[in-house]
Amino acid sequence: MWNSLGQDDAIQMFSLAKTENRLAHSYLFFGPDRVGKATLAEDFARLLFCEDEISPCGDCLPCKRVTSKTHTDINWIEVGGERDVGFSKSKSKSKSIGIDRIRELRTAINIKPFEGSQRLVVILGSEDMTLEASNALLKVLEEPPENVFFLLLTSNLSMILPTIISRCQLVKIKKVSDEFIKRYMIEKYQFEDSYALDIARLASGKIGMAIFIADNPDYLESRLEIFSRIHKLLNSGLEERFDYSERLAMDFSRDPEKVHNELRMWEIWWRDFMLVQFHSSDKASSTSNVEDFLELANFVEIDDVINILKTIGRSIKLLQSNVNPRLVFDQLVLQTPVIRKK
Ligand SMILES: [Zn+2]
Numbered sequence: 001m002w003n004s005l006g007q008d009d010a011i012q013m014f015s016l017a018k019t020e021n022r023l024a025h026s027y028l029f030f031g032p033d034r035v036g037k038a039t040l041a042e043d044f045a046r047l048l049f050c051e052d053e054i055s056p057c058g059d060c061l062p063c064k065r066v067t068s069k070t071h072t073d074i075n076w077i078e079v080g081g082e083r084d085v086g087f088s089k090s091k092s093k094s095k096s097i098g099i100d101r102i103r104e105l106r107t108a109i110n111i112k113p114f115e116g117s118q119r120l121v122v123i124l125g126s127e128d129m130t131l132e133a134s135n136a137l138l139k140v141l142e143e144p145p146e147n148v149f150f151l152l153l154t155s156n157l158s159m160i161l162p163t164i165i166s167r168c169q170l171v172k173i174k175k176v177s178d179e180f181i182k183r184y185m186i187e188k189y190q191f192e193d194s195y196a197l198d199i200a201r202l203a204s205g206k207i208g209m210a211i212f213i214a215d216n217p218d219y220l221e222s223r224l225e226i227f228s229r230i231h232k233l234l235n236s237g238l239e240e241r242f243d244y245s246e247r248l249a250m251d252f253s254r255d256p257e258k259v260h261n262e263l264r265m266w267e268i269w270w271r272d273f274m275l276v277q278f279h280s281s282d283k284a285s286s287t288s289n290v291e292d293f294l295e296l297a298n299f300v301e302i303d304d305v306i307n308i309l310k311t312i313g314r315s316i317k318l319l320q321s322n323v324n325p326r327l328v329f330d331q332l333v334l335q336t337p338v339i340r341k342k
Pocket of ligand 1: 049050051052055056057058059060061062063
């Protein structure tokens, strides 16, 4: 039983490769955040270790151990390291995957598997590897020990060394349609049609995102708060704008993910705004703002909307590198269009 949703091409490809005994040693899964990479990685792990004739069954002991993250022949590696199984369980506060982790890994994969006859290494957020770590991993990928499989996951393919990419078979984890997500939300959560559609549009094709929103109703709630903050900012002067930037910087130092979410809301808000300006409000992520947008649309130039959308995208990228966050947020609030009511 596969848990991945809407990834039929990849599922078919892996099933066939497993049956014909020609699974590649290293795959690189790429696609946006919460699109389903980690779920497919778990599916792959069950496929690899399952003892049933029709794999992955989901019910045999190895399948269950994959699901509960207790399979000792799998190394899950990610920043923080809380998912490591089988060796180092230390939690670190590091923002990257350093060379020590890859050295530990190199030792671990040369030990005979404990449970089965093969090992699997899953690196979540491969773009978080330092250059040193990437180069060390490259050496491993160049001469992988027998019966060791590697899954590298990334939402940012451009940050992966080309030499690593060339060692892996690329698997694109695809977005699914709004209709697909809507149907799933209704089936799984028994949501009303309009609520399911709201979630589908917000998730913009990322099934993991849709499930996250469905499981965290606060998220929809916080969305409305953020939307009203953006709305207010349009009418605000410099002082209020810098206050907003300062708050974002403070939040970012405590909880970067929260600010990333807020910026994604910015993207959604401005995208909707543009859709309304182009008379395509039926494609907007939610119907609740359309009237506000219609009123504001006359006061904001389309070029300014395109500009702020670009700035948001750039801000998200810059925050992933080592740029001073305050400078990024200052730019963001300064580029936010000013309402000039005539
Ligand atoms: Zn099984």
